[in-house]
Amino acid sequence: MAEYFHSVTLDKDACRGCITCVKRCPTEAIRVRDGKARIIAERCIDCGECIRVCPHHAKHAVTDPLSEIEKYKYKVVLPPPSLFGQYKRQEDLELIRAALCELGFDAVYEVAAAAELVSDATRRMLEEGELIKPVISSACPAVLRLIRIRFPHLLKNVLPLSAPMEVAARLAREKAVAVTGFKPEEIGIVFITPCPAKATAIKNPMGTEISGVDLAVSVSEIYPALLTAMNKCALEGTGPDTSQSGRMGLSWGNSGGEAAATFTVRYLAADGIENVIKVLEEMEDDRLADQDFVELNACPAGCVGGVLNIENPYVAATRMKHLRSYRPVACNNLSGDSVPKELLWDAEVAPIDALRLDPLPERSLEMMREIEKIEKSLYGLDCGSCGAPSCRALAEDIVLGFSTEDACIYLLKDKVDAVRSSMLSLKIDSRDKSGDK
């Protein structure tokens, strides 16, 4: 298998090995070795938590530079709903749409428009009654990967629908081909990403073999240029409203928006990766069985809290509420009665076996005994000096062969103390002997 691409990466020079990220990583995927943080690829879910907490700005998200769009003959940009909450003094969606074209894009396809189709499909599927409840949203790729690694049992509850970004990409390309007559590969589909998880999902899609998105440009990169373009467009005045989405699609940018659009009252929406984990733990033990739909977003407040955004998530959320109030309820519906198969997953989303100690059960048991033994011999301070998030994690690392007991500075000090005292007693011995002569 080709190596898994992760958008979240480390700037070695900036990293001071302070263990802030090690302690905060929700999947214990980071260790400090030789003074620098390292990410354990199998465990990383690209949630961006380490980018958020690093005091030295050593963690960043790999995305595509905006200049890459020049490769394509016809460029379509996909703004996510959360982008509309990033700017002050913004009256309507049209201004951002016009400014995006000012930056060199030929067409705009709002992800919120595709989200309305996904909502429609979700409602139909809930009504048909063939989904296993509580149905878990599949839109946040960080959450989906977390489920694959840590809650494989819940994969059967995950909504088997493409995320709005993928649906938008597909529809945008079809439309562009029809308008221009160009070949599909001559069209560039560019997503403005609020998070590393989406950038990763484009390279390693889930639920489909190949992503329809060609490039992921970060909100933080496009932000200043877009602001300048918006100011220019505001002066010139924008044309008639051409925006494609209503309240329902735009509300997907906030936690709870997708769930509310299912029209069920029995829903739960959790945001922030720690809260998401708690909800999944409950679900795994059947304690949320009375819910129809569970929306989970890795970021606080939902995608408006994506780590590549500029604006404070709660400010952005409030602004979006205001923007939405001028919009119709929804602008997009599925035609026909059934859910078109283009919206459904066409590739399996399988569990990822990253927690198991060893493929052999007996061997796992043996290793676990060893881990318990080592853990008992450690001080239980969870200080992180060894580069692992806790004493328990160090014990696991030792047994897995990734670290040694000498990594623990307290055990090392004990060793040094023992050597010192045995050296002292050596001295006394030899003096005694010389006295004998």
Added chain:
Amino acid sequence: MSENSLHYHYVVPGDDFTRAGIASSAVKKTLKQLGIYPETVRKLSISLFEGEINMVIHADGGEIDVWIDDEKIVAELVDKGPGIENIELAMQEGWSTASEQVRGLGFGAGMGLPNMKKYSDELIIDSTVGVGTKVTLIVNIVK
């Protein structure tokens, strides 16, 4: 249990809802690392959680011992609470002595013990009024 089994011990404080569930989630994590079949993990963590909550609600806390070997998971929950007067009655769905206050917290549906029965392969309850209760749960490991 065989000598080689893993052993864990947990102290469950009484009347502390914020900490209830600690034993079951810790055991769950261990079982996942052992690569135990997910359905087995689920059975154990559902039933252990119910037992843990019962100790908090009805018995002012207690202690839990868990043993894991390659054939089964055994959990022993021991408390010095009021004991269960009529076990047969307690096992019935919907039967509960939980207070209004506890019901307000979403417990007291009388489903805990029936669920423990349903999700474990063996459930033994040994209780003496005024002395305490010992619940033994066994879940077999499917290979």
